[in-house]
Amino acid sequence: MNRIEARFQALKTQGVSAFVPYITAGDPSMDLSEQLVLALERAGADVIEFGVPFSDPVGDGIVIQEAAQRALQRGASLRKVIAAVRSIRRTSQVPLLLFSYFNPILAYGIEAFARDAAEAGVDGVLCVDLPPDEADDYKLALDQAGLCTVFLTAPTTSDDRLRLVGAKCTGFVYYVSRLGVTGEQTALAEGLKDAVTRIQRLTGKPVAVGFGISTPEQAAAVAGLAEGVVVGSAIVRVVAQHGEDPALVETVETFAGNLAQAVKGQT
Amino acid sequence: MKEYEALSTTSVKHPWPDARGRYGRFGGRYVPETLVYALDELEAAYRSAMADPAFLSDLAERQRNYVGRPTPLYRADRLTAHLGGARIYLKREDLAHTGAHKINNALGQCLLAKRMGKPRVIAETGAGQHGVATATASALLGLDCDVYMGTEDIERQKLNVFRMRLLGARVIGVDSGSKTLKDAINEAMRDWVTNVQHTHYVLGTVHGPHPFPMIVRDFQSVIGREARCQILDQEGRLPDALIACVGGGSNAMGLFYEFLGDTDVAMVGVEAGGTAIVPGMHAARFAGGALGMLQGAMSYVLQDKDGQIGQTHSVSAGLDYASVGPEHALLFTSGRVEYTHASDQEALDAFQLLSCTEGIIPALESAHAIAETIKRAPTMRANQTIIVNLSGRGDKDVQQAAKFILKGEEI
Ligand SMILES: Cc1ncc(COP(=O)(O)O)c(C=O)c1O
Numbered sequence: 001m002n003r004i005e006a007r008f009q010a011l012k013t014q015g016v017s018a019f020v021p022y023i024t025a026g027d028p029s030m031d032l033s034e035q036l037v038l039a040l041e042r043a044g045a046d047v048i049e050f051g052v053p054f055s056d057p058v059g060d061g062i063v064i065q066e067a068a069q070r071a072l073q074r075g076a077s078l079r080k081v082i083a084a085v086r087s088i089r090r091t092s093q094v095p096l097l098l099f100s101y102f103n104p105i106l107a108y109g110i111e112a113f114a115r116d117a118a119e120a121g122v123d124g125v126l127c128v129d130l131p132p133d134e135a136d137d138y139k140l141a142l143d144q145a146g147l148c149t150v151f152l153t154a155p156t157t158s159d160d161r162l163r164l165v166g167a168k169c170t171g172f173v174y175y176v177s178r179l180g181v182t183g184e185q186t187a188l189a190e191g192l193k194d195a196v197t198r199i200q201r202l203t204g205k206p207v208a209v210g211f212g213i214s215t216p217e218q219a220a221a222v223a224g225l226a227e228g229v230v231v232g233s234a235i236v237r238v239v240a241q242h243g244e245d246p247a248l249v250e251t252v253e254t255f256a257g258n259l260a261q262a263v264k265g266q267t
Numbered sequence: 268m269k270e271y272e273a274l275s276t277t278s279v280k281h282p283w284p285d286a287r288g289r290y291g292r293f294g295g296r297y298v299p300e301t302l303v304y305a306l307d308e309l310e311a312a313y314r315s316a317m318a319d320p321a322f323l324s325d326l327a328e329r330q331r332n333y334v335g336r337p338t339p340l341y342r343a344d345r346l347t348a349h350l351g352g353a354r355i356y357l358k359r360e361d362l363a364h365t366g367a368h369k370i371n372n373a374l375g376q377c378l379l380a381k382r383m384g385k386p387r388v389i390a391e392t393g394a395g396q397h398g399v400a401t402a403t404a405s406a407l408l409g410l411d412c413d414v415y416m417g418t419e420d421i422e423r424q425k426l427n428v429f430r431m432r433l434l435g436a437r438v439i440g441v442d443s444g445s446k447t448l449k450d451a452i453n454e455a456m457r458d459w460v461t462n463v464q465h466t467h468y469v470l471g472t473v474h475g476p477h478p479f480p481m482i483v484r485d486f487q488s489v490i491g492r493e494a495r496c497q498i499l500d501q502e503g504r505l506p507d508a509l510i511a512c513v514g515g516g517s518n519a520m521g522l523f524y525e526f527l528g529d530t531d532v533a534m535v536g537v538e539a540g541g542t543a544i545v546p547g548m549h550a551a552r553f554a555g556g557a558l559g560m561l562q563g564a565m566s567y568v569l570q571d572k573d574g575q576i577g578q579t580h581s582v583s584a585g586l587d588y589a590s591v592g593p594e595h596a597l598l599f600t601s602g603r604v605e606y607t608h609a610s611d612q613e614a615l616d617a618f619q620l621l622s623c624t625e626g627i628i629p630a631l632e633s634a635h636a637i638a639e640t641i642k643r644a645p646t647m648r649a650n651q652t653i654i655v656n657l658s659g660r661g662d663k664d665v666q667q668a669a670k671f672i673l674k675g676e677e678i
Contacts, residue, residue, distance in 0.1 A: 055575040056449065056561065058456045059299045065443060077573040102297055103560050107574025129297045129560070133287075154301035156463065161303065179301055180461035 003095035003123045004148045004171040007046050008206045008227060017223040018046035018172075019263040020208050021256050022099060022232035024067035025050050026076025028243035030084050036239065039253040041094040044260030047208075049126070049230065052081050052100035059101075059128040061183030063233040067240060078104040078113070082120045089121035097124045097150060097171075110138050114145035124148025124171050132168035139168060150174050153199055155189070166203030172228055173205045178212055184233050185212035188221060196226045216262035223263040231259055281527045283594060288477020291600065293565050293593035296476040302456075305463045310478040312383045317485075326378060333407065334364045334374065336489065340497035340654070345624040346640075353507065353647035355640060357627070357657040358494050358522060365400050367630065367659030368490060368518045373400035373469055375486035377408050380467035387411040387462070390469045391455040393420055393448035393514065394585035394632060395427025396659055397471030402436035404469075412436040415454045419446040420584045423667050445578050448514075448588045452562050472515025473592035476563030480592050487521025494654055495525050502652055508533040508643065511656035512635040513606065514550075514585045516592035518658035523604065533605070536595060537639045539581030540608035546571070550579040551608040552591040553599050561590040567599070582611035582671065583631035583664070609638035615671050617641055618661060630659035631668065 001009075011018050021040050025033045033050075040048050053068035053076045060068070078100070085096055098117065105113050105127065117125065124147050130138060132151050142149045148171030153162060155178065165173060175196065178189045189195070192209070199207050208228025213219055215234075222229045238255050242248040283290040296306055316322040330336040339359045347355045360368035373390070380388050388410050392398030398414040405412035414431055418440045421428050431438050444450040452475075459468040473480040473487075498506050509526060511519035513536040526532045541549030549555065552567040559568030561576060569577035569589040581587040598604040609617070617637035622628045629637055636655050644653060661668070 055444065056453055058453050058562065059460070061457070069443075072575060077575075079573065103568070103570065103576070104574035106558070106560055107570060107572065128299055129563075131296065131298065131300055131303055134295050134297055152300040154299070154304075156301055156304040158304060161300075165300075176299075176301060179463060181457045 002146060002148055002171065003093065004047055004097060007095045008172055011046060011227070016264050017226060018208065018228035019044055019260045020047045020049060020228050020230040021045050021235050021259070022049035022051060022230060023239060024053055024064060024071055024236055025081040025084060026053055026071030026074055027067040027239060028070065029074055030076060030080055032248065034084050034088050035249050036252055037088050037094065038092055039249045040256050041092055043253045043256035044264065045094060045256065047095040047097055049097050049099045049232070050081065050085065052078050052098055052104055054101040054104060057101060059181055061181040061233060063237050063240070064182050067236045078108050082116050082122070085122050086120040095123045096121065097126055097148070098122055099126050099128070102127050102130045111141045114141040114147060118145035118147050122147060124150055126150040126152070126174060128152065132164055135168065152176055155179060155195060159202055162199060162202035166205055169203065169205050172208050173199060173203045174230070175199055175207050175209045175226070176211045177209050180211070182211055182233050184214035188212070188218055192222070193225050216258050219259045220262040220265065223265065229263045283597065284477060284481050290594045290597040293596040294477055294480060295565050297560050297563050297565065298476045299460060301460050302463065302476070305459070306476055306478065308383065312379055313478060313482055316379055316382055322378070322382065326375060329374060330489065334370050335362065337493040337497070338362050340494055340501065342501065343625050346621065347644070349624050350641060350644040352644040352649065353651040353653045354649070355644055356498065356506070356652060356654045358490060358654055360490060360518065360656060360658050361627070361629065361633070361660035365396070365403050366662065367396040367400065368487060368521060369397040369400035369471060370403065371489055371521065372471065372483045372486040372517060373397065373404045376467065376469040376482065377401065377404035377410060380410060380469070381408055383467060385465055385467040387466045388469050389413045389415065389455050389458050389466055390471060391415045391448065391451035392471065393451070393587060394583065394630070395420070395424040395431070395663060396585060398436070398438070399427050399430050399434070401469045402431040402434035405436060406434045413458070414438050415441050415451040415458070417441050417445070417447040417451050420448065424584055424663055426666070427663050447579070447584065449576065456562065472517040473520045473594060474515040474562065474564055474590060480564065480594055483517050484520045484524055484594065487517050488524040490518065490521035490656065491523060491525030494522060498652065498654060505529055505532055506654045507647065507651040508535060508653045510535045510537065510636045510639050510643070510653060512537045512586060512632050512658060513591060513595060514588055514632060516595045518656050520592065520594060522654070522656045527603065534603065535639055535643070536604050536606045537635045538606060538608040539583060539586035539635060540610040540613070541580040542611055544608070547578040548580050549608065550581045550587050550589070552589070553606040554608055559590070564590070564593045566590050566593045566596040582614060583635065585630070585632040586635060607639060609635040613638040615668060618668055619672065627657070628661035628665065629657055630661050631664045633658045
């Protein structure tokens, strides 16, 4: 079974939520990103979102935009992200989800991408600007390669579209818990419980909540409502602040460890 | 002058977009999920407005008495004599209120925003003309207006920045990426994702996710509808060629659309050739681009082999964009429209030639269409005619042009 699906199933029997941290691949360098993935696994990550840097990330706030920019300046590309996954797989079986925009995948070639990503050890892909109704070729290619296709849902998503997303998603459904781009928020969206329940009901899939979660308190609160808790910008910010610091990897591991413990109810 | 029917959204010979918002394999709706509902809502509101005689007559009345439509189709005799060859007509969008065709779309979309009950609009702008047009329509209709503009464009279009402020809009500088139009669109999309419940995004060209390319085309197609009647009035027959510059492609689609079924009418779209057709030095998507998806639409995109969006350059901010409207991509692959490019220098030469032969200072964008006319008219016979879309006036560009033309001298 696909590692992402297997992990969500295992967590369900244990009755705990998944901790899903995000980092931008190639920031501060591809070597360090590989080490950060391993550190996140040690910290207790269940699925790691590995961000493919893109020049025009319309879905992202300033923290992740700048991380992508730094990564591109150091020569990151989808091809190199896939190579990094191949290298990570030599020592780790942590479930890995690529978080990308569509154009790099299109330029790579959708089928070639699905084949190479699966062969390297990627478990699934989330494409921010590819809604399921535009994703026929993509879905076919990823299904054939055994990759999970994760799609986004938002507070504005209608019931009909939730059913569509449910039918096209494998692994889990990603719920963007508020209107806007990625970035940290001080308050969690109101009515989150109802929203998550509605998505679970209409998609029939586990739901991971993201966009704006930055503290262990918020992570713990969301863990009580949803099958997964995604933390992105808060971790990318720590990476940015410690990019030149020899203690980068340990610092991120500690930061993520606190979030993981909060998600698992161990605080 | 004849009355022109307000709008049409279908053309028998050119049935695009299809129900999925596609023009052949181009177009579509590649957006984060949050925006899907807003695009659905916009399309529904648009279709209901287009079927509402009250909306259409309000639009037509404002086009007449506020925008100043129909704009003239002017026979440029001195330019014709200077070039020798085809008779040249200029469709004078420079004489529309605010000085460019952009008002046609901005007014239409702001009326739609009002109809949808959205009190705030946002826009992106490159040359500043679309920002000015949106700020103007917002002032007219009492809407709050924020305009995103790359800081490089703010620098080269200072006059328009001040105009927008004067009109009550807030101009928000965008300092990311190439600091031009593409980055202003990214930032406008981020704003829209965040404030979508009370904000309408007035996209300024025939690009972006469906239904924008269709809506903008339809609001701009008044240009071609007028021009077709006017040339029939003045010449008694259809033109031999149409020429328009292509940034995102709205003034070109606006002129071409009504003529698409007239197979004897040749059409030429002119992209920005910049300083050379090498990556980073131009914005000629059909010369240097490849299939790609940028900012919501599948089209031709200037990009590197890894799918990262390329840097672009043009002396004219309004043509300085890495992608092009999906309907143009279809017209390019079908061969119905010929796409070419004019260099910065050719555009600057055309800018000066039109000024001194006709007493009309064109926008630097429109000067690219004039540059192509300079090449093409002499190859045609004297009994043939060309309509050139003079999409805007050049007042905004005189300072920028002076820097190149006077080279170091004081203005
Ligand atoms: C006068 C003028 N013409 C042309 C353009 C290019 O846009 P489009 O290709 O959508 O007509 C602009 C854009 O700012 C403009 O201001």
